[in-house]
Amino acid sequence: MHGSDPLSETLAALADPTRRAILARLSKGEATVNELxxxxxxxxxxxxxxxxxxxRAGLISRGRTAQWRPCRLETEPLRTLDGWLAEYRTIWEQRFDRLQTYLDHLQNDEEKTDDNAD
Amino acid sequence: MHGSDPLSETLAALADPTRRAILARLSKGEATVNELxxxxxxxxxxxxxxxxxxxRAGLISRGRTAQWRPCRLETEPLRTLDGWLAEYRTIWEQRFDRLQTYLDHLQNDEEKTDDNAD
DNA sequence: TGGTTAATTATCTAGATGGTTAAATAAAGC
DNA sequence: GCTTTATTTAACCATCTAGATAATTAACCA
Structure with a gap:
C-alpha cells in the first residue's frame, strides 16, 4: 500500500475477496487458521x-491456545469505515429523493395525459 | 488488483487517500481534472x-465539454459497499449492546458496594 | 525422545500499482 | 494555420502484492 493511514489500511485489507470471505466466516464465530x-x-x-x-488492519485479533491461534473478528475498523461512508450516505439519499420527486412529476404528467386522452 | 469482482474494485479504488480526497472534493460538486x-x-x-x-470502479463518471472532462461523483458503488457493511453492522451493534449490559452490571455492583460501605 | 499437528518464516516469482517525464491528442482563440 | 490550454498516452522505474514450495518453530502425545 502507499498511503498507510488506518482507513487506507482497512480498505486495502478488505479489497481482497479471500480476506472478505475469511471475515464472513469469522462473523459466525472464532476459528483456527486451518479451519479458515x-x-x-x-x-x-x-x-x-x-x-x-x-x-495489521485491526480487523481480526488472535488468541493462543496450545498450538492453535484462534482468530476473532474485530469490528472497530468497520465502524470507522461506516463513519466515513456516512458522509456520502447523505448524498445518495438526497439524490434518491430528487429522483423520487422527478418520477413523481413524471407520474403526474402521465396522469394528466391520460385524463386528456379520455 | 487480484480479485476483480465489483466490490473488490470499489474497495481497492477507495484504499488510496488521494482518490478518497478526490471523491471528497467531488461530493461538493463537479470538477475538471485540473481543478481536482x-x-x-x-x-x-x-x-x-x-x-x-x-x-473503472464506477465511482465517478466523466462528461465532455470542449477540452474539459468534468468529473462527477457516482454513489452506486458506495451504496453497494454500504450494503456489504450492513451485515457487520448487526454484529458490532450486538457487541455494543452486550458491552452496555456488562457495564450496567458493573455499575449496579458498584452501587451495592457503595451501599455496604455506608 | 521422537512423531504428529498447527502455524509461521524464508525465499522466490509474476504481475499490479503509484509515481515520474516526455510526447501526443483535442479543442479554443487569435 | 499556429499557439495555448486541458488532458491522456507512452515508456519507464521502484515498490508492493498474492501466490508458490521448502524449511522452521511450537506444542501436544505416546
Missing part, C-alpha cells in the same frame, strides 16, 4: 499472510 | 490515472 483455510484452494502460508494483513 | 489536481503535489498524469481507476 479449509474452503480455499490456496496454500496455508498464503492464508497466514492474509491473516497477517487482516491483523 | 490542484490541491495535490503529484503530476497531472498521476491524477489522470487515479481518475481512470475511480471511473
Amino acid at each position: 483455510a479449509e474452503p480455499f484452494d490456496i496454500s496455508l502460508p498464503a492464508i497466514s499472510k492474509h491473516l497477517k494483513v487482516l491483523e | 489536481a490542484e490541491p495535490f503535489d503529484i503530476s497531472l498524469p498521476a491524477i489522470s490515472k487515479h481518475l481512470k481507476v475511480l471511473e
Whole structure:
C-alpha cells in the first residue's frame, strides 16, 4: 500500500475477496487458521499472510491456545469505515429523493395525459 | 488488483487517500481534472490515472465539454459497499449492546458496594 | 525422545500499482 | 494555420502484492 493511514489500511485489507470471505466466516464465530483455510484452494502460508494483513488492519485479533491461534473478528475498523461512508450516505439519499420527486412529476404528467386522452 | 469482482474494485479504488480526497472534493460538486489536481503535489498524469481507476470502479463518471472532462461523483458503488457493511453492522451493534449490559452490571455492583460501605 | 499437528518464516516469482517525464491528442482563440 | 490550454498516452522505474514450495518453530502425545 502507499498511503498507510488506518482507513487506507482497512480498505486495502478488505479489497481482497479471500480476506472478505475469511471475515464472513469469522462473523459466525472464532476459528483456527486451518479451519479458515479449509474452503480455499490456496496454500496455508498464503492464508497466514492474509491473516497477517487482516491483523495489521485491526480487523481480526488472535488468541493462543496450545498450538492453535484462534482468530476473532474485530469490528472497530468497520465502524470507522461506516463513519466515513456516512458522509456520502447523505448524498445518495438526497439524490434518491430528487429522483423520487422527478418520477413523481413524471407520474403526474402521465396522469394528466391520460385524463386528456379520455 | 487480484480479485476483480465489483466490490473488490470499489474497495481497492477507495484504499488510496488521494482518490478518497478526490471523491471528497467531488461530493461538493463537479470538477475538471485540473481543478481536482490542484490541491495535490503529484503530476497531472498521476491524477489522470487515479481518475481512470475511480471511473473503472464506477465511482465517478466523466462528461465532455470542449477540452474539459468534468468529473462527477457516482454513489452506486458506495451504496453497494454500504450494503456489504450492513451485515457487520448487526454484529458490532450486538457487541455494543452486550458491552452496555456488562457495564450496567458493573455499575449496579458498584452501587451495592457503595451501599455496604455506608 | 521422537512423531504428529498447527502455524509461521524464508525465499522466490509474476504481475499490479503509484509515481515520474516526455510526447501526443483535442479543442479554443487569435 | 499556429499557439495555448486541458488532458491522456507512452515508456519507464521502484515498490508492493498474492501466490508458490521448502524449511522452521511450537506444542501436544505416546
